[in-house]
Every structure is written in structure tokens, then in C-alpha cells.
Amino acid sequence: MPAPVRIALVGNSFAAKVQLPALRWAGGNEVVGIAGTNAPRAEATAADWNIPVATTDWRELLALAPDLAIITTPVDLHAPMVRAFLAETGAAILCEKPFTLNATEAADLAREGAGRLCLLDHQLRWSPWRRRLRALVQDGFLGTPWSGRIQMHFGGPARLNHAFGWWYDAERGGGILGAIASHLVDSLQFDMGAVLAVRARLATYRKTRPDAEGIEREVTADEHATLWLRMANGAEVSVDTNIMAPNSTGSLVEYVGSEGTLRLEEEDRLLGAKHDAKIAPIELDASVPTHTELGMPDQGIFARILPLYLKDVISAVGEGSATLADAATFTDGIATMRVLDAARRSATEGTWVPCQP
Template identity: 35%
Template sequence: MPGIGIIGTGWGARIQVPAFRSAGLNVVALVGSQAAKTAQIAGELGVPWHGENWRDLIAHPQVDVVSIVTPPALHCEMTLAALEAGKHVVCEKPTALDAGEADMMLKAALAHPDLFTLIDHELRFLPAMRHARDLIAQGRIGTVRHAELRSVNSSRSDLKRPWNWWSDALQGGGVLGAIGSHQIDLLRYLIGDEVSAASGTTHTFVNERSDATGQARPVTADDYMAATLRFVHGASAVIMATTVATHDEPNSVTIYGSAGALRFFDGKLWHNPGSGFVDVTPPHSRSFPAGIVGDFPQGTVYLGAALVAALAGDVRALDPAATFADGLASQRVLDAIRAGAGR
């Protein structure tokens, strides 16, 4: 089994460890910034090696793939080090702090063509998304005219939730990078086109949180964003994401064309040829371990399976993946939105 090392004890431990294991990857190492917490999590999950120095994980002889699940401010440095050590890389989104760093990462990836370098846009691997892309390419909704993507959740609505890197713009926190990057990449993937112009707004509704010591600290990262995108071939899109709603809603993607529409909502894909929406969701081809529920966790299982296949020689298994070139393209859009919003 290919060995993977995970840098990060949040999403990396909670979702990636069980998802990647179920796909056939051997999770051999885990690193976190807090030694005691990392040791406890590694013990609970049965990860054989743990530490707090990410460079030690990269050097681990059984680690073939490095999964970087850290604040974006660390992505570039960690990626360059992993590639230099001859390790495949799966990097969390957003790609980096800005397009300059993303460009450095792409150049490093191109200098190591024998290594897989992916941005963790796992929704690309869901059967429903791959089917949606095929339907659009086949002209089943005609020419794409416009799209609307919404992400509404309450994950940061609790005012008692402590300040952490997610509250800090300098570390790459905020909903634009966390969710907007997914929305931008997904649109590029589904309609097969590039963003030619982007504008939008970001806002911080919760301006202050207490850190782990109880000290009040300013929140500089956005918890709400909305943006309008224009694509090279004429399509437009509106994307919106919030983490401070009072309730959660399923993520939604609706793409309208000259001959119909497609909608992804609550895990299902719907096709409207002009006479009403019909469920066209393809069945899942994989089973999921306990706790792996929802679009992103399930997409992580499919991503892991693609990595296993690619490492075994089937490089086409990673065809849906977001490359570092995709990461740079999306980062440029994020930068344009931030610039227009005065961030």
C-alpha cells in the first residue's frame, strides 16, 4: 500500500485519515503543531508515527505522498520542500496566499514531472460532478449562459468559537479562500472554460474573538463573500459563501444553458431539459467508512482511490484532478476578487 503522510490534525486527521485508508492508502505519519494533541490523535487513529516537525514527516522513508492540510501561508514552503525530497504532493486549497506563491509552486511541479502534484479539489472526483461535466460537454444543456453557486453554513456563527488561523487574513484564513476557491475551480472544471474577469465583495461580520488564552483578538479574515465571474466564452456566474448563517444548507450548484439546466443539490444531480428537473445522479462506485458523509468527505475517498490507481501505474486515474496550473488559475481569480473588495 502506498504510504501517505498528513500535515494537519483538523480536516487531515478527521476526514483524510479514514477516507484515504478506505481507498487503499496507508496513513503512516501525522504531524501537527501541538505535540500532545497530535500524539493523542495519532494514538486514537492508529497512525504509527507522529510529530510536530513537518520536515521530519517529509523525510520519513515510508511516506510516498505528502498531504498538506495547513493554513495557506504554509503551503508554498511545504510544497517546495516535499517536491525537493521526491514526494508526491496533495495540497489543500486555496493553493497559496497569492498568485506569486502559486506560480512558484507550479514552476516547482513542472521541474518534477515524475511526481503527482494536486490541489485538493475533491469534488471533481464525485461521480455526479464528472457526469455533469460530461453532460455539459455533450451539449445536453446547450451553450452555458450563467451559473449560481451557494454555500451557506453556521460553522463560525458561534461567537464563543475561539480565534485561530482561520480568523487571520495574513495566514490565509477566510471563506473566500476556503469555499470560494472550491466554487471557482468547480465552475472551471464543469464548463471547461477560464475566468476572464472577476469582481466581488467580502465582509467580516464577527470582528473579534478570544484566543485560547482568553485574550480578545481582531478577526481580519472574511466570513462572507459574493462575487461575479465572467468566462472567456461569454458565460457569467455568481458565487456566494457564508460561514455565519444561523443554520446550514446543502451546497448548491446550478448551471443554466440555452437548452436546459443542471443542478447539484444535497448530493444529487438534476437535469432539466426544459420541462422540469429529473434526477440523473449516477450511483456511487465506492463504499464509505462510518463518518464519511457529504460531498467533500466522499470526494476525498474518490481522490484517494485515484491516487492509489495512479501510483500503481494508471496515470489517467488522476485526469479529473486539479493540477497546480489549475491552482494558479483559481488563485488569480481569488486575488482579483480581494483586490476589488479592498482586501
């Protein structure tokens, strides 16, 4: 039996709820250290999951010589952490999205990680429903692509009243454009090719939120993002994602072309039809573990897909591979960040902005 892949887990916000149950399901790995900003919480996670090292100084994990570093921290910390693990260890990298604060930073990291297994946590690429959708698009089911609409809303009273944290601070990379639209843009470009230009509207509805001490802090990050995208293949696609609409939750991907329509509803119901037929479900083998099987609370489709992705990442690391087919790479991250940069500029200037170099 091959030795388990040694993992350094940088970030503890969702480790016990999501990453560690997913890693347990994936198998073939050993978490050798975890870093978090709260010492008692990091120590508790380590004790519960038999992790030998818990620290508030992520640099201590460099000395553990991990095979894989999983970085799940605020966005402004991604670049220095990735750079350190690339420079001081031989570890492969799996970095949370959004990749960086901007495309320039993403391009720098991609150059520094060239020749290494450097991936982003766009796990929706491992969704069996999205994979079937992409295969149909690539096989020409749509004919000439005409249009698309993509929606992903997260709402609820808890989010409306959530306390201030880095997620609401634009300078730290907070906001729904990075958190969710990055996933949607990555999936769109994976399905349909490059985005050429963007028109965007970004909105912040709660202008202040109380921090942990009850002090009102200004919210500078976006809570609602709407993007209109011109694709290199000629299609125009709208993307809408919102965390401030409690009764408007839901997920939709719909592509329309000269010959057919494809629609993915709520991430687990794929439908399609040629234009001379009524749209109907498309059957596929979609074996995805349940939250019960994973031993985690219900964290939505992202959490259920993650272990499928991690299983293949761990396999690639164990084999010493510098690539993993279909996974989002740092180079893919540059393309996504160019779209997000253009969206921010468009929202400020009120015009279409090109997003290709």
C-alpha cells in the same frame, strides 16, 4: 501484492476525523508519519492509528522518504512545505486548498513541481453528481451557456461563536473565499472554462473573536463572499458562500443556456430539462460511501467524496504516474488563485477586475 504507498501526513487538525478514515477506506497505503502543532494530540493520533512517527516538527517527516506527502495545514505554510518535499524527497504531493496565498506563489510552486505528481485537494471533482453535471455541460446539453448561480452556505451556533484562530487571519490565508470559494471556482472552471473577470464583495461580520486565552483578536479574514464572474464562454455566473447564516445552509449549482437548464441541489440531487420540458431528476449511478461505512462522524459531502479521490491518487502514486486524469493540478491552482486574487482586489476597489495574465 504491490507494496503500500508510504504517506507522510502533514497536519493533524482533521486527521483522525477525516483523512485517516478516508485513507483506511481507500486502501493500498501506510501512513508512516504525522506532524501536528500539539504534541500530545499528535501522539494520540499516532497511537490510535498505528502510525510509527509523531512529531511537532514537520521536517522530520522528510527523512521518512514518503511516496506521498499530504499537506493539510494553514495556507501560509503550504509553500515552504511543498518546496521542502519537492526538493528533499521524491514524494508526490497532495496539497489542501486554497493552494497558496496568491497566484504568484502558486505559479512558482507549479514550476518547481513540473514533471511530478502534484495535486490539490479539490475532491468535489470526484463527486458522481458533479461528474455527471460536467459531462452534460461538456456534451452541449445547455446549448450556448447563458448564466449560472452557485451557492454553498455553512452555518450554525458553533461557527457564530468559534474562537479566533488562523482561519480568521487574512495574512495566514484564512477566510471563506479561500476555504470554500476556491472549491466552487475550481469546479466552475472545470465545468465551463476560464473566468475572465471578477466583481466581488467580501464581508466580515464579527470584528473580533476571543483566542484560546480569552483575549479579543481582530478578525481580518472574510466570513461571506459573493462573486460575479464573466466567463470566457460568454456566461455570467454568481457565487455566494457564507459561514455566518445558521438558518441558510445549503448547496446549489445551476447553469442555464440557450437550450436547457441543469441544477444540482444539496450535492446529491441532479436535475435538468430542455426548455420545452419540466425540470426533472437525472438518474445516475452514485455510489458514495456513507459516514458509517467510513467509520467517521458526519463531516458532510466533502468527507464522503474524499476517499474516492484518495483511492485514485494512491493508485497513481503506486504506479509511478506523473498525472491523474481529472484531478486538480498545481497549474489548475494558479487559475483558481488568479480568480481569488482578483476577487480580493475587486472587493477593495469596487470594480470589475480581470483575472487572466
